[in-house]
Amino acid sequence: MDEWDALVISLRSAKSTPTPRGMVPDEKTAATIGEAIAIAQFGEAPMAKQRPFKAKLYGNAWLVKGTLYPAGAYGGTAVVKIDKHNGKVLLVLHQQ
16 A cells, blocks of 8 residues: 555544634735645746735635736736635636
8 A cells, every 4th residue: 555545544534623713824825825726727827927916805715816017907817715714715717
């Protein structure tokens, strides 16, 4: 048995430990996760042009978006919505 199969077996009855601050506790964590998801969906090169990614908490969800250059330019950026408590990705899109 390889190490991955052993890990799967050992995790069968495991439960995640909830944290008081949530799985995505702060702006930096949310932005990092959102950027990684955007890169996976839309590609590294287009997302590199949208750095830095910024996050803002609305209720229990982080909204993460890329930066549009130059400021005021016509177009859109990647947007990712992430649940603060469990880290679930709620929305991924690219504005036009």
